[in-house]
Amino acid sequence: MAKSVVGASSHEAMTRADVKRAIVRIAHEIIERNHGVEGLAIVGLQRGGTWIAKEIAAQINDIEKSVTVPVGALDVSLHRDDIGIRPVSLGAISDIPFDLSGATVVLVDDVLFTGRTVRAAMEGLNNYGRPRAVQLAVLVDRGHRELPIRPDFVGKNLPTHIGDEVAATSDGVTVTPGSQASR
């Protein structure tokens, strides 16, 4: 997960205004891709993706006026494939108070990296019903995928070294160089 460590060597990859613009653009793209918002549901991943999910949903509601897109939050800790290998840190509790059967679910996370969190999330979603389709929106795609997963909506493609730390908040995105080996 992204940590908010901003050292002397870290640099800003997106400003606060860049983040805001990216979220507005993603909201428009989601509506365009789905020809409206019929059956749409937004699910943010705990904890980094939840604020972005809420922002995207607020934008969509603002653009489409007549609707309120349901927003949920999913904690994937218990669906991960590295339980027993790495220490588990539980996020906030999942909160999806609506049936996902037949819905078009847009999963939202802050930083897309190996893809393992997204894999776990796709599995977790099925506990809440069978979505008609699942799409993926991320604020930052930093590369280094280990699974065949590709985002549908991207705020910014950000080439990184594998050991870098990427921190994404509504104030902006920063990259802190790390050792190549650490992961």
Add this chain to the structure above:
Amino acid sequence: MKHLLAIDELGLDGLNALLNLTDHMVEINQRPVPKVPALRGRTVASLFFEDSTRTRLSFETAAKRLSADTMTFNVSTSSVNKGESLRDTVATITDMGVDAFVVRHKSVGIPWQISEWTKASIINAGDGAHQHPTQALVDCYTIREATHAKSFSGMHMVIVGDIKHSRVARSNIQAFSMLGAAVTLVAPPTLLPPDVSHWPVSVSHNLDDVLPQTDVLYMLRLQSERMAQGHVPTLREYSEQYGLTQKRVMNLQAQAIVMHPGPMNRGVEMQIDPSDVKNSLIHRQVANGVAVRMAVLFDLLGSGSNLAGQA
């Protein structure tokens, strides 16, 4: 955390960590498909040398909801009847590949003894009149759920009945005290241990005196064989003095909670149908049993970080 043998081994941080983890498990149980892959490939064996309905079933359900495999050891149809010793029985099951044993036995200390014999994690599901740690976790979680209080500081818990033979009472006294509550035991002198002066409790022999100052009224089951053993003169006299009646419910404070670990003896300690008690949490205790045991199993077998140990 490697084993869960007694509630006080958790410490306050460990206790709170398990209760917080239970919140996650409650949410999983509310999903249309209440199952996560967290303990895939792990095996949990239940080793019950004493009867049980809710503890054994809730452990097995908890293991399955975390995708662990389960084995049930049934004493009455096992090779124990051919004279196989406890140690050999444990060794045999261990050899089949078991990650955790859930153990209930009539003798104090058997879960600890088994933990010395096997590499698997041991969960004490009740040993004699010693400990029943997961029941205490269930009860603390249930109170926390009802009151939204993370600390029990300022609360007065009253435990009524056969304290002497009750492992539930011993675990709950420790857990309630750790969370900051004051505890009063109400029982006839024959059903109290010989010396409770080193326990963090007050003692009363008169239920009616303490009812108006009670926040949680915890009724224990009176086993009918206690009468034959001379601990109580008659069940009728016991229930007159220590049973929960409609009149006693009226004397409780409006927000006071009534609990019972089950199984209940209707007409003995419960002279009233629990559904007639406004603030009865007895059904919540059963409902939360699965989620609490999921938290315990996950902490022992899955967290990799000894969640309860560090908090």
